[in-house]
Amino acid sequence: MILITGANGRPGSATVREFVRHGTPVRALVRSPEKGDDLRALPGVEVVYGDMLWPETLEHALAGVDRVLMISGAGPEMLETQCTFIDAAIKAGVGHIVKFSGKDSVDGFDNEKFRSSRSHEQILRYLVASGMPWTVLRPSQFMHVYFEEVPDIVAHGELRLPLGDTTLAPVDIDDIAKVAYAVLTTPGHEGETYTMTGPEALTMTDAARHISDAIGRSVSYRDVTSEEKQQAWLAAGYPRPRASAFAQLFQERSRLGRSTVDLSTHERFGIEPTTFAEFARRYADVFRGVSPYTVTPA
Numbered sequence: 001m002i003l004i005t006g007a008n009g010r011p012g013s014a015t016v017r018e019f020v021r022h023g024t025p026v027r028a029l030v031r032s033p034e035k036g037d038d039l040r041a042l043p044g045v046e047v048v049y050g051d052m053l054w055p056e057t058l059e060h061a062l063a064g065v066d067r068v069l070m071i072s073g074a075g076p077e078m079l080e081t082q083c084t085f086i087d088a089a090i091k092a093g094v095g096h097i098v099k100f101s102g103k104d105s106v107d108g109f110d111n112e113k114f115r116s117s118r119s120h121e122q123i124l125r126y127l128v129a130s131g132m133p134w135t136v137l138r139p140s141q142f143m144h145v146y147f148e149e150v151p152d153i154v155a156h157g158e159l160r161l162p163l164g165d166t167t168l169a170p171v172d173i174d175d176i177a178k179v180a181y182a183v184l185t186t187p188g189h190e191g192e193t194y195t196m197t198g199p200e201a202l203t204m205t206d207a208a209r210h211i212s213d214a215i216g217r218s219v220s221y222r223d224v225t226s227e228e229k230q231q232a233w234l235a236a237g238y239p240r241p242r243a244s245a246f247a248q249l250f251q252e253r254s255r256l257g258r259s260t261v262d263l264s265t266h267e268r269f270g271i272e273p274t275t276f277a278e279f280a281r282r283y284a285d286v287f288r289g290v291s292p293y294t295v296t297p298a
């Protein structure tokens with residue numbers, strides 16, 4: 001049996017959908033019953049409940065599992081969550097963990113300045129030292145994070161970010177899910193790290209133009225200061241630590257300026273990379289603000 005954790009989050013749910021597309025049964029871990037409703041409706045998906053921080057809640061989820069896609073949120077508790085989960089997986093006899101990590105969006109990114117990158121490195125060291133066979137997926141920024149800008153797009157026709165003319169190479173989580181599916185269902189990926197980006201390094205002016213073309217309404221990029229954006233995140237209800245972590249991330253991105261494109265993983269697995277323009281067209285109604293993003297889109 002294959003288990004996907006973080007199954008109601010963005011990359012986790014996309015991977016569950018990829019299993020459904022192939023008709024391959026899969027087990028999906030969610031933290032609480034009310035979060036599993038959308039996934040429970042999918043054929044071949046066994047939804048189980050448990051908290052990765054609490055091994056005693058994972059007994060059923062890990063029973064009979066050969067391989068796991070390990071994902072949890074990028075917050076301050078990620079290190080403890082995933083190390084605790086690794087211990088529980090070893091105890092339960094799991095044979096292979098595919099760790100979902102992140103590619104620094106720009107070469108030269110300072111891990112000491114960004115906790116989530118640092119935690120990913122520490123977790124990987126823990127996983128390798130544990131002796132558990134492992135594989136790492138390292139995607140760049142998800143295209144889906146631009147949904148967080150929908151309120152400004154709808155209210156002001158603007159994409160407001162503190163990025164100047166920095167380029168980013170966001171990747172579609174459905175592309176990542178295809179790689180995750182292949183790695184989880186075929187042999188021979190132990191000890192491999194699969195880095196992924198999208199097919200273009202885009203300025204935010206480019207991203208705004210693609211969204212504008214997709215929704216048929218003018219959307220322009222407006223450069224804001226890091227302080228302005230942090231205030232906007234706080235006003236939108238982000239907890240202060242999350243707003244500060246995002247501000248740090250964007251400062252690092254704009255300090256470095258340029259992202260590189262790496263399509264080696266797409267090529268290795270025969271996946272056509274999704275462009276941002278295609279992504280924006282697929283989710284035009286989400287960018288218009290008329291349809292919410294759901295983990296099980298029609």
Ligand SMILES: NC(=O)c1ccc[n+]([C@@H]2O[C@H](COP(=O)([O-])OP(=O)(O)OC[C@H]3O[C@@H](n4cnc5c(N)ncnc54)[C@H](OP(=O)(O)O)[C@@H]3O)[C@@H](O)[C@H]2O)c1
Binds near residue numbers: 005007011032100
């Ligand atoms: N965002 C990006 O652009 C990006 C790019 C590259 C890599 N990444 C990496 O991708 C990973 C996922 O990030 P994300 O922001 O996309 O997260 P996300 O969509 O919020 O998904 C995280 C999932 O993990 C679950 N989770 C967290 N703690 C858990 C626990 N203790 N027990 C069980 N489930 C738990 C969450 O469940 P709940 O719904 O219950 O909270 C949620 O389903 C992170 O490691 C991040 O560093 C992100």
